[in-house]
Amino acid sequence: MHHWVVVALLLVGCCPAGAGAAEPKTPLAWEVVSQKTPKVVWANMQQQVVLRLRNAGTARWSTEAGDNLSYHWLTPDGHMFLRDGLRTPYPHEVLPGEVVEVVARVQAPADAGRYLLEWEPVRELVKWYGPPVGSERLRLPVWVTWRCA
Numbered sequence: 609m610h611h612w613v614v615v616a617l618l619l620v621g622c623c624p625a626g627a628g629a630a631e632p633k634t635p636l637a638w639e640v641v642s643q644k645t646p647k648v649v650w651a652n653m654q655q656q657v658v659l660r661l662r663n664a665g666t667a668r669w670s671t672e673a674g675d676n677l678s679y680h681w682l683t684p685d686g687h688m689f690l691r692d693g694l695r696t697p698y699p700h701e702v703l704p705g706e707v708v709e710v711v712a713r714v715q716a717p718a719d720a721g722r723y724l725l726e727w728e729p730v731r732e733l734v735k736w737y738g739p740p741v742g743s744e745r746l747r748l749p750v751w752v753t754w755r756c757a
Contacts, residue, residue: 636737637665638729641707645725645748650755652718654694659727662707664741669702674732677710681717682724682747689723695730716752725750 641660649655659677669675679693696712717723724747729737739745 633664633666635665635667636729636731636735637741638662638737639664639741640727640743640746643727643746643748645727645750647749648751648753649714649716651716651720651752653716653755655714655716657712657714658709659712660707660709661702661729663702663704665737666704668704669698669708669729671697674730674734675702676730676732677712678728678730679712679714680726680728682726684722684724684749686724686747690717695732716750720752720754723750723752724748 639662641662643657643659645657645659646655661677663669667673676695676697678695680688681690681693683689694713694715696710698708698710700708702708712727714725726745726747728739728745731737
């Protein structure tokens, strides 16, 4: 009887599912350390936004590899309004675990209204990185308004 228990433990594993197992890291993963996205921007104007990001993946980020910080504009209910925002290259190569400060360029939509601004890094011609590690997509409410002269 005891032999069957030992064999069963060896076949199944001695730990419950997921216990002690490290979550596998992906090559292109990121975390937001801080961001200063404004709540109000002028319609059709370019602006700079400071973000601090951590490379939470196993691959280095570099301009040679095609890595950039970009964004998407969405409607308040989460539908895509503009998929491909301006690209901002990283100021230097970013190694796994390293934190980098990025001064990102953002072009506001031409139409005034309420939007969600979603930050997301991209490796050009390969893939968008996806949501930050350990959280949902970084979608921030932004009011786009006309500038009075």
